[in-house]
Structure formats: C-alpha cells, structure tokens
Amino acid sequence: MPTPRSARANIAVPFLPGNTVHEMKVNTARPHTLVYGIGGPSVTPLKQTGSLISEKSQIPKLDFSVAVLDKLSDPFHRFNMSARATTFDEKQDMKLSARNTYRPAIEPAWLKHDRQVLRFNAYFQEPVHENPKESHRIRACTILFYLEDGTMMVSEPKIENSGIPQGTFVKRHRIPKQNDPKGSFFSYEDLRVGMTISLYSRSFRIVSCDEFTRSFYYQMMGEVMEEDQEPPVDSFHAEQLEETSVPSDRSAILADFREYSKVALGGARKNEKLQQYMENDRKVLRFHCYWDDSTKYGTRMYYTLHYYLADDTIEILENISRNAGRDPYPVFWKRSSLRKNPFVSPVPGMVEPAADIYRPEDLVVGEVIDVMGRSIFLYDCDDFTRDFFQQYSGYEQASIKIDHPKLVHVKLSYPPHNGFGSEEDSLANCKRLTPRPPPRDMKKFMTDGDKVLRFEASMSNGLPSDGVRRFVVAISAADEHVSVWELKQRNSGYSEGKFASKSKKQNPATAKPFKLQDFYVGAVVEVSAVPFYLLAADEAALIYMEENKRDFPYSNAALVASKLLDMRETLRQADGLVGCMDLQELAQDQFGIQLVSHELITLARAYGVHIDLPLERMSVDTRALLVAIR
Numbered sequence: 216m217p218t219p220r221s222a223r224a225n226i227a228v229p230f231l232p233g234n235t236v237h238e239m240k241v242n243t244a245r246p247h248t249l250v251y252g253i254g255g256p257s258v259t260p261l262k263q264t265g266s267l268i269s270e271k272s273q274i275p276k277l278d279f280s281v282a283v284l285d286k287l288s289d290p291f292h293r294f295n296m297s298a299r300a301t302t303f304d305e306k307q308d309m310k311l312s313a314r315n316t317y318r319p320a321i322e323p324a325w326l327k328h329d330r331q332v333l334r335f336n337a338y339f340q341e342p343v344h345e346n347p348k349e350s351h352r353i354r355a356c357t358i359l360f361y362l363e364d365g366t367m368m369v370s371e372p373k374i375e376n377s378g379i380p381q382g383t384f385v386k387r388h389r390i391p392k393q394n395d396p397k398g399s400f401f402s403y404e405d406l407r408v409g410m411t412i413s414l415y416s417r418s419f420r421i422v423s424c425d426e427f428t429r430s431f432y433y434q435m436m437g438e439v440m441e442e443d444q445e446p447p448v449d450s451f452h453a454e455q456l457e458e459t460s461v462p463s464d465r466s467a468i469l470a471d472f473r474e475y476s477k478v479a480l481g482g483a484r485k486n487e488k489l490q491q492y493m494e495n496d497r498k499v500l501r502f503h504c505y506w507d508d509s510t511k512y513g514t515r516m517y518y519t520l521h522y523y524l525a526d527d528t529i530e531i532l533e534n535i536s537r538n539a540g541r542d543p544y545p546v547f548w549k550r551s552s553l554r555k556n557p558f559v560s561p562v563p564g565m566v567e568p569a570a571d572i573y574r575p576e577d578l579v580v581g582e583v584i585d586v587m588g589r590s591i592f593l594y595d596c597d598d599f600t601r602d603f604f605q606q607y608s609g610y611e612q613a614s615i616k617i618d619h620p621k622l623v624h625v626k627l628s629y630p631p632h633n634g635f636g637s638e639e640d641s642l643a644n645c646k647r648l649t650p651r652p653p654p655r656d657m658k659k660f661m662t663d664g665d666k667v668l669r670f671e672a673s674m675s676n677g678l679p680s681d682g683v684r685r686f687v688v689a690i691s692a693a694d695e696h697v698s699v700w701e702l703k704q705r706n707s708g709y710s711e712g713k714f715a716s717k718s719k720k721q722n723p724a725t726a727k728p729f730k731l732q733d734f735y736v737g738a739v740v741e742v743s744a745v746p747f748y749l750l751a752a753d754e755a756a757l758i759y760m761e762e763n764k765r766d767f768p769y770s771n772a773a774l775v776a777s778k779l780l781d782m783r784e785t786l787r788q789a790d791g792l793v794g795c796m797d798l799q800e801l802a803q804d805q806f807g808i809q810l811v812s813h814e815l816i817t818l819a820r821a822y823g824v825h826i827d828l829p830l831e832r833m834s835v836d837t838r839a840l841l842v843a844i845r
Contacts, residue, residue, distance in 0.1 A: 737812035
C-alpha cells in the first residue's frame with residue numbers, strides 16, 4: 216500500500232496528526248557496496264529483489280584474453296587506476312596455464328609420436344669357418360625404430376653359455392642408407408615384414424613384428440602388413456632340438472653324472488621344482504573315490520584322494536565307517552608320487568625305467584586309476600578342484616551320484632512268550648537283570664477292581680455240533696484280563712467249566728492285547744484260536760458301558776440316534792413301537808445304515824420297552840426316538 220505524504224494523494228484519510236500512514240520496511244539494513252578483492256577495493260551495487268537484499272556481489276573475474284595481455288605488457292598500465300591490478304601470482308598462473316595447455320595445430324614428431332616405437336624381429340646369417348658340421352649360423356635380433364626422432368637400434372637377445380658376445384648390436388642413431396648418393400636415412404617407410412635391409416654391410420631379414428607396429432602401418436599408410444614368418448633353423452640348433460626332444464638313456468645317465476660331479480665339488484643342488492612349489496604351495500586337489508573288492512568277503516571301500524600341486528604327489532586315505540570291524544589305519548597310500556608303471560627291481564643295481572607318474576590331467580571324474588593293482592574309481596571332487604580344472608584346461612569335472620546302501624540298525628528282539636506266567640512279567644525279566652513285577656495302574660485298580668464285563672457267547676466256527684454250546688466271556692475292567700467259561704447244556708456232550716484261564720490275551724485282528732472297546736454285543740472275538748460271537752451282555756456290563764459312553768460309542772444313545780437322522784419321515788409314519796430287528800432291517804434295506812446288535816439294545820434301553828427281554832422281543836418307541844433325533 217503506498218504511503219501518501221499529502222491529503223491530496225489519499226482523500227479517504229485526513230491529513231491530521233496520528234492519521235499519516237508510513238510504509239513498513241521489512242529489511243532496514245544499509246546496502247553494502249564496498250567490496251575488497253584481489254587488486255584492491257571496488258564499489259559494486261548490490262542486487263535487490265523487491266525490498267529485500269537477496270544476492271551478494273561477486274568478485275570480478277580476471278580476463279586473460281590476448282588484448283588484456285597485450286595491455287599488461289605496457290609498463291605504463293601500472294598507473295591506470297580504473298581497474299583492479301593483477302597480482303604476481305596470477306601472472307605466474309597465466310604463464311603456466313598457457314604453457315601447459317598450448318598445443319600447436321601441426322604437432323611435431325617428438326610430440327605426436329612421443330614414446331612410440333616400432334618393433335621388428337629379424338635375423339642375419341653369420342658364416343662359420345673350420346667346422347665340418349655347419350657352414351653358417353642363424354642369429355636372431357630385434358630392430359627398434361623410434362618414431363619421435365627417426366633413430367634405429369638393433370639388439371640381439373643374450374643366450375646363456377653361447378660363447379658369442381651378444382646384446383646391443385647397433386646403437387641407437389639415425390642409420391644412413393648404403394649406396395644412396397643423396398645420403399638419406401632409414402625411415403619407417405623402408406621397413407616391412409618379409410624385406411631384407413642392409414645395415415653397415417650386413418643383411419637383416421625381417422620376419423615378424425608386434426601388434427602396435429601392424430596397427431601403425433594400417434592407420435598411417437593404410438597398408439596391411441604380411442603375416443609373420445618363421446626364421447630358418449641352422450644345423451647347430453637342429454641338433455640341439457633333436458637331443459632335447461628325444462632324450463636317450465645315455466643322456467640321462469650323463470646328466471645325473473654331471474649333477475653328481477657338481478655337488479661333489481661343493482656346488483649347490485639345483486631345485487627344479489622351486490617355482491612350482493612357490494606358485495602352488497598349499498593347493499590340493501580333492502577327489503572322492505571307491506574300490507570294489509571282488510574277493511569272497513570283500514566289500515566296497517571308500518577313499519579320499521589328495522593331489523598336491525606343489526610337488527605332484529598323491530595321498531589316499533581310507534574312509535572307515537563306525538563299527539566296520541577294520542583296523543584304524545586310515546592311510547592307504549602314503550604321500551608320494553604315484554607311478555602308472557610300477558616297477559620292482561628283482562636284482563639290485565638294475566637300471567629302472569623312467570617314472571611315468573600321474574598328473575592332474577590324468578585325474579578325471581568317471582575314470583579309473585590303478586593303484587598297485589587296485590582299480591580306484593573317481594566319482595566326485597570338491598569345488599576348488601572343479602575351478603582349478605576349469606582354469607587349467609577348460610574341462611568341467613562331473614559329479615556321479617553313488618547310491619549308498621541304507622544303513623539299518625538291527626535291534627535285538629525280545630524272545631517270544633513261553634507260556635509261563637503273564638507276558639508282561641516275562642518281558643520285565645528280559646529288560647532287567649533283577650526281576651521286577653510289571654507296573655500296575657493302581658488308580659484304575661482301586662476304582663474298577665471289582666468290575667467285570669460279562670457277555671453270553673456262542674462258537675462262530677460254523678460247526679453244527681458247536682452251535683448249541685454257550686459260553687460266558689468275561690473281561691476285567693481293571694487289568695483287561697479275559698477269561699472264558701462254558702455253560703452246561705443238556706445233551707451237548709461237553710461238560711461245563713473253564714474254557715480259557717484269566718490272562719492278558721492277544722487280539723489276532725489287531726495283533727495287540729484285547730481292550731474293553733473290543734467287546735460289545737454282536738462282536739466276534741477270537742480267544743485261544745476259537746471265534747466267539749457275543750450274543751448278549753449282563754445288566755452290570757450294560758450299565759458300566761452306558762456310564763462310560765465316551766469310551767463305548769455303541770452305548771451312547773444320542774450318538775446312535777443321530778445315525779437315524781435320514782429316517783425321520785419313516786419313523787413318523789410308524790408312530791408307535793417298532794421291533795429292534797424290524798428297525799435294523801428297515802435301516803439296512805432302505806437307507807443303508809448299519810446297526811449292530813449293541814446299538815439296538817442301547818436304543819431299546821433309552822427309548823423303548825421290554826428291556827429285560829431278549830433282543831428279538833425288544834421294541835423302540837418311535838415318538839421318543841424322534842424327540843431325541845430333533
């Protein structure tokens with residue numbers, strides 16, 4: 216809002232004391248215009264945004280253009296006070312920057328080809344006099360051409376005990392061309408693979424070059440260099456190659472004799488495997504293998520093979536399992552070189568053949584190695600061994616799965632019961648050295664000690680003569696001991712009395728001792744190899760089973776009634792008493808519901824009449840049964 220100083224500018228506000236409105240400044244700081252920098256102080260106004268000062272002035276940058284440098288070269292520029300003076304350090308920085316960043320448009324050779332050298336491999340032929348075996352000798356050398364100054368250098372690699380002064384053959388300098396009246400020098404255009412050049416009256420044949428030389432000729436001249444050539448082999452080197460490629464027994468004997476003479480004179484023995492030891496120390500290849508012993512009492516023997524890369528030795532250890540019955544000597548093959556051609560000298564002093572030992576390339580998973588006449592099969596290796604073969608030879612070791620026979624722990628079984636005493640008593644004698652009576656459930660013995668479930672039974676063996684016989688099958692609720700008595704029947708031909716003594720008896724159907732739940736009306740139990748069909752139960756047995764209906768589902772009236780849920784309409788039509796046998800037949804034929812005799816007795820005792828009559832004469836009240844089903 217603008218703040219007028221007169222009443223004319225703002226008529227709404229009278230120009231009276233106390234009514235003058237002034238502008239409220241947010242930032243009342245004084246502007247800072249004096250800046251100190253390199254070259255002295257300078258006055259620079261601050262940039263403002265609205266009513267706030269938001270940016271500080273920047274120190275003026277130095278201008279290093281050519282016009283400014285020319286002006287600075289005049290000594291009278293010191294008296295010019297219109298601009299900031301340049302310090303001595305800034306002048307030095309400008310000189311160094313111009314010196315380090317300047318690069319001419321046409322670069323000289325010493326700058327363009329700095330540290331670039333063309334390398335050629337060549338040879339020359341040297342005559343050999345007064346030697347009937349050879350007339351000349353081929354000497355290899357290296358020609359280096361330095362592109363930065365056009366100089367050349369020829370050197371011959373030194374060979375130990377050659378007897379020839381070797382090394383620098385021609386020092387580095389510009390080599391002139393022979394038979395050239397202009398006196399020109401050799402350049403890179405005069406050097407090619409396959410050419411012969413003459414340096415100081417000696418002819419050099421160029422046979423090869425390195426990759427940088429080939430790329431230089433292709434980029435600079437668009438020329439593809441010829442393929443590398445093999446230098447010729449003179450008679451002296453051919454004889455040396457023949458001796459080293461086909462060593463004879465005499466050469467080996469002479470080599471051993473020379474080594475012996477050197478050591479005898481105080482020389483040190485040569486360690487030929489030092490480098491191998493330094494590179495492969497503590498590096499071991501590990502293979503899993505086995506040997507099938509085909510003898511009469513032989514078995515499969517498992518081993519672990521260790522190959523030491525430091526000295527090419529092999530160690531084989533036996534993997535003896537627990538309780539194998541073998542002596543605890545795990546080392547099958549002591550660490551040493553394993554020969555492919557084992558040799559036993561029959562007479563001392565005989566010359567043994569050269570040892571052919573196993574190498575890493577001979578150990579392949581899936582193949583067999585011979586260890587003193589035993590065929591050892593390699594079936595697996597560790598991860599380090601696989602990585603080594605992948606880097607060493609590019610071969611991927613396999614892994615063969617071996618089906619090990621499953622170990623079965625055979626336990627001693629208890630002897631069968633001999634018939635004397637109870638089976639629990641005999642089993643307790645087998646478990647302890649001191650005979651002890653079998654434990655008893657004293658709580659159950661105190662509560663159910665006098666309770667016995669008695670059932671009337673008949674033989675169910677299908678013989679007409681045994682069909683008229685009647686038995687009483689009793690089972691004790693405390694210890695589940697079963698006993699059988701035969702009732703007296705007139706003209707049956709059998710006397711009454713004990714049929715099976717009271718004892719713990721085995722149920723052939725379950726192969727376990729009889730339980731209380733195995734006894735109910737309508738069940739068939741086999742005692743002493745005789746099947747008994749349970750016809751009825753006494754009142755005490757029925758009451759005990761109804762009181763413990765959780766353990767006896769056939770005595771649970773509500774559970775039995777729930778099985779007849781689909782028969783509600785049929786039971787409503789009956790509307791009265793229905794015989795138990797009729798109800799069983801109706802449920803079986805029309806609805807496929809199986810009702811055993813004990814379930815019919817339970818329904819009759821809960822919802823019927825005539826509960827003291829035989830099952831054939833018992834009835835069920837359908838109205839009470841429908842109320843229970845709902």
